[in-house]
Amino acid sequence: MIGVTLDRVSKTFGGAKGVEEVDVHINPGEFFTFLGPSGCGKTTTLRMIAGFYYPSDGRILFGEHNVTNMPPNKRNTGMVFQNYALFPHMTVFENIAFGLQVRKQGKAEINEKVTRAQKLVHLDGYGQRRIDQLSGGQQQRVALARALVIEPNILLLDEPLSNLDAKLREETRQEIKRLQLELGITTIYVTHDQSEAMSMSDRIMVMKDGVVQQIGTPHEIYNRPVNRFVASFIGESNLWEGTVERLEGGMVDVRLAPDLRLTGLAKNASPECKLAVGQKVTLSVRPEAVREAAASERGEANTMAVKVLLSEFTGISVNYMAQAGPLSVKAMFVGQGHRMRERDEEVLFTVAPDSIYFLE
Numbered sequence: 629m630i631g632v633t634l635d636r637v638s639k640t641f642g643g644a645k646g647v648e649e650v651d652v653h654i655n656p657g658e659f660f661t662f663l664g665p666s667g668c669g670k671t672t673t674l675r676m677i678a679g680f681y682y683p684s685d686g687r688i689l690f691g692e693h694n695v696t697n698m699p700p701n702k703r704n705t706g707m708v709f710q711n712y713a714l715f716p717h718m719t720v721f722e723n724i725a726f727g728l729q730v731r732k733q734g735k736a737e738i739n740e741k742v743t744r745a746q747k748l749v750h751l752d753g754y755g756q757r758r759i760d761q762l763s764g765g766q767q768q769r770v771a772l773a774r775a776l777v778i779e780p781n782i783l784l785l786d787e788p789l790s791n792l793d794a795k796l797r798e799e800t801r802q803e804i805k806r807l808q809l810e811l812g813i814t815t816i817y818v819t820h821d822q823s824e825a826m827s828m829s830d831r832i833m834v835m836k837d838g839v840v841q842q843i844g845t846p847h848e849i850y851n852r853p854v855n856r857f858v859a860s861f862i863g864e865s866n867l868w869e870g871t872v873e874r875l876e877g878g879m880v881d882v883r884l885a886p887d888l889r890l891t892g893l894a895k896n897a898s899p900e901c902k903l904a905v906g907q908k909v910t911l912s913v914r915p916e917a918v919r920e921a922a923a924s925e926r927g928e929a930n931t932m933a934v935k936v937l938l939s940e941f942t943g944i945s946v947n948y949m950a951q952a953g954p955l956s957v958k959a960m961f962v963g964q965g966h967r968m969r970e971r972d973e974e975v976l977f978t979v980a981p982d983s984i985y986f987l988e
């Protein structure tokens with residue numbers, strides 16, 4: 629198992645910015661994801677690791693080994709592309725065997741390795757099928773087997789699930805995770821789908837406009853986003869703007885409207901957010917952190933009277949869009965105990981101080 633280091637790696641395309649100074653170390657055996665919207669630079673970064681692009685600046689290391697200018701076929705990476713890039717008129721066996729034949733391995737060895745790879749992705753017995761006789765999910769597994777059969781040091785996956793329907797996507801994502809845990813292979817995964825990133829990754833690198841925004845575990849990124857972009861891109865969040873009114877004993881009071889003030893903990897602030905009296909800040913509150921308050925809690929700190937604009941039942945939760953004065957409030961109640969409120973009903977909502985996160 630080896631790790632991957634990107635040492636201030638940049639890529640420009642004829643003067644246009646691709647990615648800027650990506651600086652990260654991916655640990656041996658780690659499942660690491662590049663996450664961000666279209667055009668943020670995740671594919672460009674992956675392609676530099678594969679060797680399809682060379683960086684304009686910076687260094688790429690596999691373990692201690694500098695591979696910055698090494699051609700792709702010397703890097704021993706296995707790659708799965710969004711469109712799989714399989715040979716449609718060839719059989720499953722021939723597709724999986726291709727990389728081994730290029731490496732001039734013996735027939736018996738190829739047979740054995742391909743059979744093992746087919747088993748690994750649950751395609752035993754499919755060797756003689758042609759690719760165009762397979763479902764999308766099966767094709768995806770052929771692409772995975774083809775990447776793994778060469779026993780790569782690093783597995784690179786570029787949006788491998790985006791051509792699958794929702795149910796198959798879910799199954800295949802568990803399948804990829806199972807394989808990765810079984811093989812313990814260092815894996816770099818590219819996606820724009822935050823739920824995919826959250827459920828599969830050891831760590832995530834969130835990117836925007838070619839620039840890394842945050843690197844952390846799913847838990848850190850979800851609970852301690854560094855800025856508004858990360859907070860709104862990863863899951864849902866209420867983002868409320870206000871002014872710090874009081875800062876005392878580790879507590880922060882923020883005025884959001886003439887008759888609405890919320891109190892949070894000063895320690896729950898992103899590194900970029902400097903809390904000071906008079907300072908404008910953004911409060912990030914996850915919908916599932918909003919709770920319904922009892923009538924007896926009216927007037928207490930952090931309790932707000934809201935008017936329901938929209939309520940929906942999803943099977944798992946009841947979701948609300950509501951209004952508290954000028955503030956839009958998204959809330960989510962999970963579980964059976966909640967009585968669903970109708971449009972225009974007045975309800976009391978409350979937010980625990982420790983579930984408020986302060987952003988710049």
Ligand SMILES: Nc1ncnc2c1ncn2[C@@H]1O[C@H](COP(=O)(O)OP(=O)(O)OP(=O)(O)O)[C@@H](O)[C@H]1O
Pocket residue numbers: 641644645646647664665666667668669670671672673820
């Ligand atoms: N070969 C290229 N020539 C010129 N510009 C490029 C090239 N490849 C990427 N870019 C530019 O670099 C930036 C990053 O693109 P990249 O494909 O890495 O983004 P991405 O996050 O993978 O997006 P997507 O999910 O749409 O593939 C974009 O502005 C893109 O237009």
